[in-house]
Amino acid sequence: MNNDTPSSFITGRCTLVGAGPGDPELLTVKAVKAIQAATVLLVDDLVNDEIVQAYARPGARIVHVGKRGGCKSTPQAFIERLMITAVREGETVVRLKGGDPFIFGRGGEEVEHLREAGIECTVVNGITAGLAAVTALGVPLTHRDHAQGVVFVTGHAKTGAGAAEDPTDWRALAATAYNARLTLVIYMGVSGAGHIERELLQGLPGDTPVAVIQHASLPHQRHIATTLGNLQNGIAEAGLASPAVIVVGDVLRGLAAAEVPVDADKFGT
Known part of the structure; x- marks a missing residue:
């Protein structure tokens, strides 16, 4: 045909x-x-x-x-x-x-x-992985006391002719997340974690809770609970890599308080 x-x-x-x-x-x-x-x-x-x-x-x-x-x-x-x-x-x-x-x-x-x-x-x-990842940790994406909404965003910029250098305005997103009490779920963001951390810190406090979940829902799932100010270092110290989801927001406060942030030996399901 x-x-x-x-x-x-x-x-x-x-x-x-x-x-x-x-x-x-x-x-x-x-x-x-x-x-x-x-x-x-x-x-x-x-x-x-x-x-x-x-x-x-x-x-x-x-x-x-x-x-x-x-x-x-x-x-x-x-x-x-x-x-x-x-x-x-x-x-x-x-x-x-x-x-x-x-x-x-x-x-x-x-x-x-x-x-x-x-x-x-x-x-x-x-x-979607962003939902499964936080559910596997027993954490919600929204909560009446902590988050009134959720934003799914890619941390991987489109490449090629005509593509913007950084299509995501992380600073504006951080300010909106802070003012509107939103949870951020970032897909494909591990390789750009340093840049994302620096930009989000322009609108969110450094102690904002963060979780990074690799291989969500699978038996070999691993994660860290840390803070925005320690995002890049936490990923490096734990040896996490793609596929992974980064979750940012106050819904994670209970999780962050219960775990040691970057001791890789303590991570797992």
Whole structure:
């Protein structure tokens, strides 16, 4: 089939499925059904292998399309072409993504490209890492006494032609978080932790509680509870790396008081 195939002649279908933060038991029922029905699975690196092994149908074509921050990744345009081609060939395609497809998963871009090709797709939400990470610590993202809202933000700047040098105004975000009593959940921020710390300190106190959670929901989850003024040092001393989520805000005060901030031997689930 060529790129001008009318949508009425397209017999395949595509679903963007959120695989959640890693724990297979956190999959939704709808996600499991979609995975079981797929004849082609395009799987991100951060998806737990156990999910594919447990639910992919025998004979399904499984294509690993690596998408991991800080590592060499499959070009997005190539993934989109694979999706469109497979649907036009009559396949039932599942694009299996870590967390939720519409929270820093580039799901919006993929939906746009599919629609431009005359293909409508379904989206199945997954539990995003920012939610699972704090829940695993027994901490809420909002609390009537500490936080009236939550902001999800990426710490990884878009690169390439036309990209802003630092698209996130961390100073303005810090001031807003302080005045409006918001919890900040920062994805893909470990590599830029020093810059994020310096900028957030322009609007938030140095003793603002911070948690950094690596491999949220998995058996090898690790975390630190520290303060904003010690964010970069805490990450370095504990040896934490991506994939990890940084959470900033007063909802963490109880956690911070209960733990030694940067002794790596004391970290874990």
